[in-house]
Amino acid sequence: MDQATVYLVDDEEDLRSGLAQGLELAGHHVLTFDDPERVPETLGRDAYGVLVTDIRMPKMDGFELMRRALEIDPALPVVLITGHGDVPLAVEAMRSGAYDFLEKPFAVSHLAAVIERAMEKRRLVLENRALRERLADSSDLDSRLVGRAPAMERLRRQVLALAPTDADILILGETGAGKEVVARALHEHGPRRDRPFVALNCGALPADIIESELFGHEKGAFTGASGQRIGKLEYAHGGTVFLDEIESMPLDLQVKLLRVIETRTIERLGSNKAITLDVRFVAATKEDLAKAASEGRFRKDLVYRLNVVTLTLPSLRERREDIPLLFFHLAREARARYRREIPDMPPDYMADLMSRDWPGNVRELRNMADRFVLGLEGFEDSGAPRPDGLFARVAAYEKSLIQAELARQSGSIKATYEALGLSRKALYEKMRKYGLGRDLDGDL
Template sequence: MTSDNSIGNHIQVVLIDDDAHLRQALSQTLDLAGLKVLSLGDANGLATRIPHDWPGVLVSDIRMPGLDGLQLLQQLHEQDAELPVLLITGHGDVPLAVQAMRAGAYDFLEKPFANDTLLDSVRRALAVRQLVLDNRSLRLALADRQELAGRLIGQSPAMRRLHEQIGALAGINSDVLILGETGTGKEVVARALHDLSSRRNGPFVAINAGALAESVVESELFGHEPGAFTGASRRRIGKFEFANGGTLFLDEIESMSLEVQVKLLRLLQERVVERLGGNQSIALDIRVIAATKEDLRQAADQGRFRADLYYRLNVAPLRIPPLRERGEDPLLLFQHFAMGASSRHGLPTRELPAGQRAMLLRHAWPGNVRELQNAAERFALGLDLELEPGQEGLTDSAALSGNLGVQVEAFERALIAAELDHPHNSLRSLAEALGIPRKTLHDKLRKHGLSFTPVGGSSPEDLD
């Protein structure tokens, strides 16, 4: 953590020399070359003012009262061994400068030196520094992607899009609304957004609004002062205040009462909180990630959710695809969870038969990843793979006894039937969702005995 008077990123060169005349002359040379310079008469306390990823370089005399150039070099490289430090030496200090080079100094300039010599060395050092910072940024981005891939397993296009969206949203401070069915992993996504953000060292506070009794939800979220209500004998810090400097994840936001929604809207707009029974407005530095399994727009139209709060939250929506839309991801997830369970219980890893792999792909997974994880746990323990009934036809065990053609037909019918459960206003829309021509879809509907009813009724154009 840097101090309040840390060197800003707009400063490109910090020049330290106790000789005021030389310092002024060198500062002018650097300034005329278009470089932003901070000149100092001594190096005392300077190391604590340099941020870890500061994009500049230092030019320092070796012999100075107090902290000398070699001591400064040591302090700076304890914090960042790749920070370029250029040392200015007198003729008698050359052996000392050579020693400093071996200790990690970028360059040394022997007095007297030409202005062009100084500018050339500084510019090369700045280029090296930028390359170091770019490489750090790339390594961090790669590490973040690898970490995200380890948390949200999947190779389907839907999951690749989700990874890209999380990567884009993690680096900004905007509040996020996560949309997803039960069991899709909304808290996993919320924690990934926090851990990949600049708030990663702050608290991550998760609260399920649907699990809180109406009588305590305001106290839990906003806190209270002594005497705010019967039984409130001590001050309580609410979840929002506790999350200050970090992220608050509010799941099942649709279950909050309209009265609490009003207070949440004010908090999101003004970034302040007032404890129940208190008059003091407490400033907050938090990111709020809300999650819901419902259509909040529809809930707002029905008067169950405030429209202004919906629009305030819907700035950065993030939809988690249900498992039935994730192609072959169920197989990857099942293997991952089964291997983890086998390892925890000290059991050998079981091979999943081909017929059961097909069954995993046909299943609708109404409980999504949570349901799949439970199924993998049972399988790892040696129990039969029994799936809860999902959408009609997706778990038809009779198809498992047929040949490959029968299983492919059953799988095709299951995919079309699953998409029919989604609202579409035309056959063209349904065909585009399945990625096949409209005439092909029309033939397959007849073949499998399926019917299509567009949203809002039907017309010849809708059905043809």
């Protein structure tokens, strides 16, 4: 939050300088104005301060200045002062939105006390606004990166911390774990949100055109280049470039990408002119790039350059406790797409979902949710083996819920049985039944 400031407006120089000196001695930072028309341009919705203004001024009276200030921010505290005050004027001032009204002459200490109360109110307003904005961002992020597992909570915190920066990021995760979703969240929660987000799958572009796709070309650069073409990197200027399956990029092109990342410039094919780029690079891979580099399949220097920050996405089987929440979130999305109601769920359906390994991760679960909403059985279609019997599936589901809650509560028995709605004895019995251990953590 910026420094607290008193915006003091009065056309009488002696009074203005005297009040300013007294307020500064009381510990306030003061900006003085003899022309009220200059004040609104210095104010903003996030201004941490109090406006103190005389009413009787030749160019603009204090009421008009207050009106303009409150148009900028209706919650800005305004203290009006006058040598011609009376009760009707005071009432009009308060009804018009003034925080307080002082009649000359008054002690500077009295004005300082009024300002201190107004400044505290302003601080609370600004803090509440910032909190609401953070909660709105967090709520939006919760709907993108769904899950209550500790790994997902950590991932959301990392995204919110990194989104406002320009740091290049490497996202590591299995197929279908949501790498592009995380990349888009980084883009849309940062200052580049209004600029392009360009996603490139390095494994899907044919080797003979990938260089032209990335860098663009000039007319006549190669056979068939009938005109100038802007490449994907140049098009993304001001925004974010998402390089998915970066491990699939040919080695010779990795050299050129490394130069682009280091210099933030490109040259179109057939041109010697360097074009400056303002882009953020987010790369994604399902492989260990360090291992790939040691095997000669990826450049070590590019690994170091991409790996400024690494975000690791958990697989779905590593956060089984999120499957019910995530499944219903995906089912609601499917309901909106297909305009179908979500069917009633068979008793053993969720236990079956919880018992799967999900090699395709969230993408595979989304397909399952789509089939469920469309009224298709799903399990037979997927070809995945079913657990043996209803009781085994229910037991596996119950065990996974207890494991997840124990992990979420850092092994605290008391917090776990309260969260699950069980007695202490019932939780201990179920833990013995399923062979679950715990970290006592001093909370029995």
